[in-house]
Amino acid sequence: MSSITAEAVGQPVSASRLDARDAQSESIALKNGSAGASAAPYEAGSAKVARVMPYPIVVAFSVVGFVIAAIVNVVFPQIAPVQFKQGQIWIFLLNGQEAYLFLLAALVVLYVIIGAVDARDPVAAGRYRYRAQFRFAMGLLLALWDVTGTKLQVLPQPFFPGPAQVLEPFVTDGNYIALNTFYSVRLFAAGFVSGVVLGVVTGVLIGWFARAYYWVFPLLKITGVIPAVAWMPFALTLMPTPFIAAVFLLLICSWFPVAFLTAQGIQSTPKMLVEASRTLGAHTPYILFHVAIPNAMPSIFTGIGMANSLSFLTLVISEMMGQPGGLGYYIDQAKAWSAYNEILAAIVVMAILFSLIMKLVELIRGRVLRWQKGLVK
Template sequence: MPGHENGHASGMPPRRLTRDELAILESRPKTKFQKFLDYVVCFLPVVAGGVALWEYNCLPDLQGNTHGNDYNWFILVLMGLVLIGFLASFCGRRAFRWMRYKAPFYTFVFLALAGYDWLTLKTGGLPLPYFPWLDQMLEAAIADWGYLMDCAKNSLILLFTGYFIGVGAGLVTGIACGYNRNVNYWIEPFTRLLGAIPSTTWLPVVMVLAATLFRGSVFIIALGVWYSVTIATKTGITNIDPAYFEAARTLGVKGMRLVGTIAVPSALPNILQGMTQGMSTACVALMVAEMIGVESGLGWYITWQKSWARYGNMYAAVVAICVIFVLVNTLLGAIRHYMLRWQER
């Protein structure tokens, strides 16, 4: 019956299309040759990985330079992951679209690795010891793996301690300032003052006054996070339509219940954005605090290795920092996407 095929005819509301379904409907149909080219692009990272292996193993090293097999295994693992993605692109439209979107960048990464190796190991265009080739970095990371992981653990402990303290304090002050004008009268001058001055500026003073270097570093990290979350939360609450509060009051919601039922849920996008910005601020403050104050962590490790001119170890720690920060921000992005999934419906 027609009434069972169409939502309108049966009295049921029509199903809303997902973002992926809309993208499929809006995309123009492609010819067989265009589809073939898309799969060629998806396979290009594997080809670029092969170029990187050829450059590393077939081109002669600069006189005096030597290399091992760690870099070969590194490239082969990356190529294996990309090949898995390429094969998955045949299994579903969503996997194909993802691989087609990422393939040009992955190709660039392999070519960039080959270019850097050529400038260091093969030609010496980038001078030693300041620019070690990639195999040296991998060897240094493997040799000092245990200590690197211990420093990474200490960095994460310091980072998340300061971050969660800053988020908690920022939520309290942001909600209070956004919901109560009297509180905002006293807090706003401090937020304007502290917002204009980077939190790391207070590092010399805090390190003198703090009981321990760890507590001083936590305070510096928390201060930057506090400002970002406070401003974002306050902005989100002040921009809420007053009609929402009036409607809630007519339904019997009063006092602090308005905060939990109206203010915080409505300001959630702003709050999550402030938490993301706060993490970026926390990462910068973490590196500065570790390079100046604390006695362990990846920032401290970088300074220590640089003082001994062990640049392979130093760059290994830099790569570890980049990977950690990318993973942390990816996790925050996933949490934000999950909590705001109602915006995409």
Template sequence: MSSPNTPSPNQTADTPSGQTATKPGTSSRRPLLPWVAGPAWFLAALVTWRWPDADDFPDTNQLATQFCAIGLALTVAAVLRRLSARAPWAIALGLGFTAWEIIQAKLLWLPRPFFGTPQDLLDVFLTDWRRLGDSLLHSLGLLAVGYGIGAALGVAIGVGLGRSLRFRYWVRPLIRLIGPLPPVALLPLAFIIIPSSRLASEALLALAAGFPTTILTWSGVVAVDPAYYDVARTMGARNRFLVLRVALPAAMPQIFVGLFMGLGVSFATLVVAEMLGVKSGLGFYMQWAQGWAAYPNMYAALLVMSLMCTGLVTLLFKLRDRVLSWQKDGLKW
């Protein structure tokens, strides 16, 4: 029987009774971070509004208003206790914009027009949002068709390679000959053979997405335990059932790896195709901005492209998590 003064297993020897011991590695200042996020953006607003600009930059007052609105939203989130996990990033971004504003808009330490100001970036989104939005839609449309066709063909060819010896005999040499080629290396040939630059770009995107998807699907199908097929055959399953209900579900983890790899290669192919062939899209917009030395427009297009790529990868991860819900410890994005 333990005495009243004996520490319980949940208490340390120097912790008074009735108080909760702090876990090792846990900072007692962490709850204060959400309350610092709002003031960090208020500081950015104050610097933008009160410190005179080094040149006549557009939309300074609008930028200060935006910073102030973000700071107010973060303060409300802190009051509602919705900012604990994202508070450090919110603080870092607020201080980062403050430093950017001081270095470039107030002191002009970096050469213009190569390095813009936050005001320049905001002015692009306020004045050229229609062209940016149209470029984004064209890029999404081109990527959806090319990547979708490449992914579907990659899965189908990979299943054929894994299930049919005759199909593998004829198709494998072609895969080994054409697949490893960088899709952008075939860009001039594609524009000669295919009369439409858009169709040529879609074909290259399909090749970019199809090769890794084919290889990983093939690997996943070959790795399926033959006992699964034997059990299904004893129950009267036909070849179609073996493919759709045995091979594909078992190979799905490798298939998604191929889809992720194909998506990354498709992003690079998309930008090059739009810069050199297709007269629309974010890649074409970036080339146009660089030609006119409109570097803020180029940076805005880069930001939009980054958000597009991140959003598409996130959607693919959501799909993978839904299909492979049994993989609890899988890679997260």
């Protein structure tokens, strides 16, 4: 008799039990994809959002902010005296104002396509749904920036130009920006990769071998806390070219965090694993490469992430103080002419470039540490 529910025998069911049953049914429906997407990993209460806002409306809501920004740009009168220069992109002749409208249209088309593709996967659709509000707010922010920075210029000028003015250097000076971007990428790759490789080797040595720890770790503690830019006068004087001097500075600033955290990861290898490996007949090289280094991989990638940020900061400073090219050099030139729209254009390129590098590091980390997925969340 205990297995028969109150509903089956005609007894009244409490409201709390009905709510619990409805929540359970709704959860099952979301798992089966009947609500259009499963956004459970991304926000609490996503089931309620899925019920009140169908997925096509989510896609429209995601891009309507950019549509509003385009309408504001076209309808709102240009009161401030702003003149835009015309340039060529591929076969198109554009000015900054037209490039801004083209960018907004491209964002609308891009996010609609992404929404249509993500609709096939419940997890991707949930991720798209979660980011819809941010995209809408970003479009409204662009509209507000356009009105205050370009149309009315109520912001202090020339320090805060509008989005169309920031895009103008890409139209009129795009090739020069591309050349300086390539110089920065080449310099960053040479210094950062060298520093990471040297840092991993140094960390493994001082983390595994006691004699290396005795001699090298004090040097690491002393030189690692000194900012890399402090070595710039010596680097520019002793190195044969400014490029090699900047590579040396990037190597120094990325070497310390990678070496330090690699050593900590090696030293944190459980003694039980090492003893078990020795009991099974493993030699020291095998234990080092198959037990200690895999155990240190999370720490190594944490150090690489820290080194990435420090290296990018050092890159910009070194380019502003002695390099014949690069985004930092471009900013220094623009500062001399008070061309703050060019400075902001270079900052936009830096933000995109740094985000892409961080994304690449995350992809490599996810590939190498795929065994770690699910341990934390």
